[in-house]
Amino acid sequence: MLRANLILILFVVASALGTVTSNYRARRLFTALEQAQVRMHSLDVEWGQLQLEQSTWAAPARVEKIARDQLHMKQPAADQVITVEDAK
Numbered sequence: 660m661l662r663a664n665l666i667l668i669l670f671v672v673a674s675a676l677g678t679v680t681s682n683y684r685a686r687r688l689f690t691a692l693e694q695a696q697v698r699m700h701s702l703d704v705e706w707g708q709l710q711l712e713q714s715t716w717a718a719p720a721r722v723e724k725i726a727r728d729q730l731h732m733k734q735p736a737a738d739q740v741i742t743v744e745d746a747k
Contacts, residue, residue, distance in 0.1 A: 715721070726732040
C-alpha cells in the first residue's frame with residue numbers, strides 16, 4: 660500500500676511539474692507572438708510610409724521639374740523630333 664501511494668505521489672508531482680513547464684512555455688511563446696505582431700505592425704506602417712515616399716519621389720511633375728531645373732533639359736522642338744516606325 661505504501662509503495663502504491665509513493666508511486667501515485669510521484670505521478671502527481673511529475674504531472675504537476677509537466678503542467679508548470681507547459682504553462683511556462685505557453686506564456687513565453689505567447690509573449691514572443693505578441694512581440695512579433697508588434698514588429699509586424701511597425702513594419703507595415705514603415706512599408707506604407709516608404710510606398711508614399713516612393714510615389715512622391717517618382718511623381719511625373721517632380722521628375723519634370725528636376726529635369727528642367729537641375730539638368731537644364733527642355734522639350735524638343737517639333738522639327739527636332741524623329742519618328743521611327745516599326746517595319747513589319
